[in-house]
Amino acid sequence: MRPRTGIVSAALAGIGLGAALWVGAALWAGSAAWAGAPAWLDRSQAIFLPRELSEKLAAQQRFPIFWWNFLILDEAGGGAGGDRSGGDRSGGDKADGLARARQACEYLREEGQGVIARSGCPENLAQFEGIVRDWARDYPLRSTLEGVGRGPRRWPARLKAAMDAALARASLPLDRSMIELLRADPLGRFHELEEHARRRLHLRIPRVAGFYHDEATHRWVIPVQLAFPPTEGARTRAFLRGLEALGAPWEMVGPHASTLANEGQVTRDLDRVSLAGMTLTALLCLAAAISGRWRLLLLLPPVGVAAGIGVLVTVAFCGSIHGLTLSFGVGIIGLAIDYGLLGALNSGSSRTWRANLMGLLTTLAGLLLLMRSSIPLLRQMMIFSATGLGVVFALFYLLHRLRPGWFRVEPLSLRLEGPGGWESGGWGPGLRLALALGLVGASLAGFVTLRPSLDMMRFNFQSPRAAELGQWLFARLERRPPLIQLSSGAGALDAAASQLDWARRHSIAVENAAVYLPSIAEQGRNLASWRRAFCARGGGDSGLLPRLDATRREFFQPFLSSLHCASLQPFSPESKVAPAYLSDLHSGRQWLTLWFPESDEQSALIRSRFPEAVSLKEIVGAFPLILERELRWMAPTAFLLATLLLFAYYGGAVMAIIALLPFFSGMGVVALGAWLFGLSFSFVSVIGLVMVFGFSFDYGIFATEIPPVIRADPDRRVARAVLTSLGFAALSTISGFAPLLLCRHPVLRDLGQTLFLGAAGTYLGAIWGVPALARAWRRREGRAGEADAK
């Protein structure tokens, strides 16, 4: 058929291109989830896990104690490599490194508390002012008034002596931050905080001039606690840009750096995928237009409409839609193009829409089953995909019924019969069938031998340099990863006190609010002694504060204000604002407990007493375990359900089994890829296989529509139509997922490999295996003409 030209054709081609760009934009919108998103677009990690686990994972983002990172500087200026012991290291490098460390600390100080909460810089006392002030203010909660002056010296004399000692120190030439510390804490309670701080960070690296410095590797380390969660990548990026401007090769290791690296790589990959996908789609549209089949472009707008309706329905059910759902769900909906292609190319056959309906039902069988997953992301993906598929199928059907002429397209002029034809005799078709069956064999072997990797950490994208630094640093942390436990409500502080008491009895290290504040009851007892001295019977201050001169009253005003009667109140764990020294352990209404077991036995003991305590690694690793557990019954059940549908459709087992061949050949190519090329096979690959399941049944059903008997299809039109639709469908599927192969992030790369190989294998099974087997079976049954007549 000669291609049409003219303004109308060009306009319609333009509409098709525009629709393609819209679909591509929808894909890109998924990547926008990482950059900045409206409220209905979710980009949290909580969606990967059931609620009870996602809360604990979210804790890693919410609690500031997890916002510590490490700045690392190699004296020689960075570069890959581990220990550099040996060789001559001049003192100049070390002096230069120390100067750069001081320069970095100056930058950290200038950044201010909006960016930096705390740092390991040795001379920056100002960062502790708030903590020391609150610590000194809350002294009456932790100790009785009699505790101020033990022994024969009563508290007024003790308090006066402490103030005099603070004034004596203040008479020296001191930094203003030290002066403020003396004003807020004349009793010197901040020494208790020093001890707590020493217990918190166990880094086995010696200090030089107050900085961590490893002689063996000539590395300087500065711990830095950022003042915002790791998800705020833009702020992390701005901070690192400022650090880079110092001119020294500082590198950051920690949750913010890791999150930025992963988000950055996903964004770059999705940009690459979107660009490549849109380019391929545009090229396909152009090819369709040039070949005179521009009407196929009219199949794209319904996909876009269906995706939009899918978003609305998903947001209505789930409250929001995740960026990953948007990215991959649109791909699933796009598979519905197969139905439109068969309808457009084989519109003359009355069996077309029955085949399409069966394809939809077999796909929906899997999607509806996966909707029962306890993983919110999978549930959401299935809601979105099922809605979109149903809508686009309905739109295609209606449009084909109401406007059949809009989509009618001539199939490719494939050479089927005669010497060298697709159906010609000889070893050609036989070899193709053998290869298809070989792929089926490979898939069966793959079911037995291939086990998906469940290691979530391999999906943490890291540069080799970051991985090396991370391993070097964490080998020097003296503590094992902690167990996390959350509590909330009015009893949170008492629960923490109970945990602390249990931990001390079993010699297990723990970090929670009770380390710093006693239970509500004990606070009350402590406060009672202070109120007796400082509160008058009728309320208000009793004026029993030691008689102080103007200098002392003014100098110690920050401390004295905490002794006013109105200030002597207990701290409630339900308060919205926690004291500065507890801010790391408090978020919203929740309080964090970190257990630090030193052995597996201690871990087991903690879990036996507090079953809700769990490590971050376990939380993160739960996702693939839950997925594996659910797929163990969901996958066979979906397969069985779809097969039963095929049995009902074909009225017998044999044709149903033949229609399954593309599914197995697709799996077989994936298995071969894993064995022959060492391609990774992970739980992400399993998610990809769910999508392969969807379109492989479609291909199998379509392929069984190829008439086996020439008499029923004299000009081989139906065969050409089905083969053309299969080819276009495979081309659009493969070109849609091929760009994922360009990705560097392991999640997207694994998905791309599975989908690309699965699509290729499915197509080969559909055109090499199914028609030959179906033909052979039908010839045996002698029902070729009846099948076509129906």
Place this chain on the structure above:
Amino acid sequence: MFIAFWVGWALACFCAAGQGKPISEQELAARLKHYRGIPDLRVGFRQIKWMGDMGIRIESRGELRLQRPDKVTWRVTKPSPLLVRLDGGHIHLEEGEGSDRRVEDFSTGALQGDRGARALAGMIAWLELDAHAIASRYEIREVGPRTFRFIPRSGTDAFTGLELRLSPDGNLDRMVIDEASRDRLEIDFGRPRPARASN
């Protein structure tokens, strides 16, 4: 106009005179010769620290002991016992009494990044009055009889300015230190006493 010119010239001379006459390291060394010649010096002091922005005035008393070449002890007796000893490259700090007594020791090298500790070490080192060390870091001006003003040559010093007055017999009489934190120390010294054999 003629009168205005002379008034302006007189004013300029007055201002210039207020800034003092620059003196060299050698001249300063000559003025400090008597003080530097005492091997073991003990002298009482009375200090007032002004924290202008807070309106706070802290008064303290104590004794300075200087044991050449490099041991300086700054002992505060009022408002509370506090001892700071600079001995070579080490700083020893004691405060409080009885069960409240606390001791700290650190080296000046480890404290290079600590502005406060640098200021403390700087003040103690000042009491040695080493003309060479002073001249290398400060511009020296004589602003009055036996009175010298020291202006730091770099902006990173712990002090923004220092004024020193010697007694007629060449001992320390008064020292005024302007800190970078805008606090001011005014230290008045008594008559020096010969040191006893024991510490």
